[in-house]
Amino acid sequence: MQVFFDANWRWAKLAQDARPGPPTWRRTFIAQxxxxxxxxxxxxxxxxxxxxxxxxxxxSQFLVRDGAxxxxxxxxxxxxxxxxxxxxxxxxxxxxxxxxxxxxxxxDVSGFIGSCHVYHADLPAIQEMLAxxx
Numbered sequence: 862m863q864v865f866f867d868a869n870w871r872w873a874k875l876a877q878d879a880r881p882g883p884p885t886w887r888r889t890f891i892a893q894x895x896x897x898x899x900x901x902x903x904x905x906x907x908x909x910x911x912x913x914x915x916x917x918x919x920x921s922q923f924l925v926r927d928g929a930x931x932x933x934x935x936x937x938x939x940x941x942x943x944x945x946x947x948x949x950x951x952x953x954x955x956x957x958x959x960x961x962x963x964x965x966x967x968x969d970v971s972g973f974i975g976s977c978h979v980y981h982a983d984l985p986a987i988q989e990m991l992a993x994x995x
Contacts, residue, residue: 886905888962890923890959890962891959891963894925894963899925901922903922903923903959904920904922904923905920905921905955906920907920917938917944917948918936918948918952919936920934920935921933921934921935922934923955923959925965926968927968928965928966929960929967929968930956930967930968931969931971932952932955932956932959932967932968932971934952934970935975936948936972936974937976938974938975938978939974939976939977940978941977941979942979942983943983945977952970953967956968
C-alpha cells in the first residue's frame with residue numbers, strides 16, 4: 862500500500878485506489894467525464910463518518926474545461942505548516958490520475974480554505990525555516 866500522506870486516512874486510501882485494479886472512484890469519474898465532458902458530478906465528498914472526525918479536506922471536483930482536467934476543492938481548515946503540502950500533493954496526484962485516464966493535461970488546481978492557520982507551537986520551526994530561505 863502506498864500512502865501519499867497521513868493527514869486524512871480516507872484521502873490516502875482514495876489516492877491508493879488510483880492504481881490499476883477493480884473499479885474505483887477513478888474509473889467512475891473517467892467514465893462520467895468521457896460520457897459527458899461537461900458533467901459536474903465527478904466529485905469526492907468526505908464526511909469522516911468512519912472515524913467520527915471531520916477531515917480537513919471535504920470535497921474535490923474534477924471538471925473538463927478548456928481541454929484540461931481542472932480540479933477544485935473545499936477544505937474546512939488547513940494547517941499551513943504541517944498539513945497543506947501533503948493535501949496539495951494528494952490533490953495533484955488525483956488530478957494527474959483523472960487527466961491521464963482521459964488523455965488530457967492537468968489544468969489548474971484551485972480551492973477554498975475556510976480556516977488556514979499555523980499553531981503557536983510550530984512558530985520556532987517556521988521561523989527557522991524562513992531564516993534559512995531568506
